[in-house]
């Protein structure tokens with residue numbers, strides 16, 4: 175169930191309450207009441223998360239509502255609060271999913287946000303079914319550029335996503351790509367490069383240094399590696415298993431044609447899928463390269 179029937183205070187500083195009656199979730203923020211019909215379930219995530227489609231009762235606006243079941247454990251709760259505070263900082267960014275509100279009770283936490291039509295994982299799957307191959311290079315580069323615009327903003331704000339994968343990149347009705355799911359993200363305060371002391375995210379998209387028992391990882395480079403793997407996956411329909419020894423041949427295999435677009439794609443991929451985190455390209459660097467190339 176989405177929420178209990180009694181009013182509760184939210185974690186927000188504003189007065190914000192919510193209840194659910196017959197599939198309507200009602201939120202009160204200050205003096206305004208927002209009512210959403212809960213429509214279909216979009217997807218179940220991991221760890222008791224469900225994303226629903228909702229509709230604003232007054233203006234019919236379609237939204238997505240992420241229901242996070244709280245685990246009575248301080249760390250988990252903390253992660254959820256981080257997710258919301260990060261989303262709140264990014265509401266005006268074109269390639270980040272827009273946050274509308276959050277509502278809280280002892281059992282669930284709800285995040286209301288703009289609703290996408292699909293995610294990149296589903297888009298790749300559909301393309302494979304239709305054409306028996308992955309996204310074309312133009313679409314891959316479009317996706318890459320939009321994800322990098324989002325990631326560059328995050329990194330400038332000292333936020334790392336830490337769970338970049340096709341399931342967390344949403345596709346809007348106009349074809350725009352937006353970054354979502356800040357459930358594992360972290361914010362840092364210090365000025366220099368930010369380092370992580372633990373590993374997280376999907377192992378399939380995890381950078382090789384995470385498996386090397388190092389003590390600290392450059393957090394920005396972790397996001398970049400995941401973007402590289404995601405780019406490869408979008409194009410080739412397989413999640414590659416790169417080792418120190420096969421990187422060159424795997425990337426070469428992508429294209430022997432060497433037309434302009436292919437070359438561009440390979441150059442970018444090589445700059446991201448670099449085993450050495452210090453040599454891995456930054457989001458800004460690749461965006462500059464894409465600009466120069468236009």
Ligand SMILES: Nc1ncnc2c1ncn2[C@@H]1O[C@H](COP(=O)(O)OP(=O)(O)OP(=O)(O)O)[C@@H](O)[C@H]1O
Pocket residue numbers: 216217218219220221223224225238240271287288289290291292293341342344354355356357
């Ligand atoms: N705003 C949205 N609009 C449309 N679909 C969405 C939206 N947010 C999430 N989804 C869908 O729901 C799925 C799960 O959402 P999300 O990734 O936020 O939850 P999660 O539990 O953190 O997921 P996981 O842990 O499996 O990565 C996404 O992969 C996407 O398919």
Ligand SMILES: [Mg+2]
Pocket residue numbers: 219341342355
């Ligand atoms: Mg997710």
